[in-house]
Amino acid sequence: MFTGIIEAIGTVRRLEPRGGDLRLTVATGKLDLRDVKLGDSIATNGVCLTVVEQGSDYYVADVSGETVRRSTLASFRVGQRVNLEKALTPTTRLGGHLVSGHVDGIGEVISMQPDARSIRYRVKAPDELAKYIAEKGSITTDGISLTVNAIDGAIFDLNIVPHTVGETNIADWAPGVRLNLEVDILARYLERLLLGDRAAQSQAASAGGITLSFLAENGYGHG
Known part of the structure; x- marks a missing residue:
């Protein structure tokens, strides 16, 4: 389980197709890996991945065909920035909301505009997920715990403050960008x-x- 509070921005270092599956190597940036061991979970753009190999500044995960089909991992590219969060512990502050790391569907950014010092994004969710998204409720978007500010059918608004932009890969979002969505469990x-x-x-x-x-x-x- 995770909280949706991003700990670091990583970078895709390597992608290896393996007979329908994928092996992914991620450079971890400022993420502290000293307490991470083989078999632990790290949310990568909201996808719960199991560490199968690691170094001081990277980890490797095998990604199943099911995960590739259900998430944006199929479109990952070398050099892409990704949001990282280690699995929560009994002493972790629950600053966001409970997140499983299991992607429910892929959304798409359809617009963005300044809103005072924040940025308001409009995201289109798959129609089948609309019933799970509520105004002022929580949604996980590329691993980030966010509050739904408004909803119109399957389109929902997110108001992103400067701190969140600076601590995540939201600066890379633009109309047409596809996002991993996880609705409130x-x-x-x-x-x-x-x-x-x-x-x-x-x-x-x-x-x-x-x-x-x-x-x-x-x-x-x-x-």
């Missing part, structure tokens, strides 16, 4: 919980998920 589990016995059915049998009629049938209607 509580929203995903709440939907599954509300399905009750229907959760055991196949996706085809339970198509439609949570609807107004489903809620009414299960006692969640107006009193």
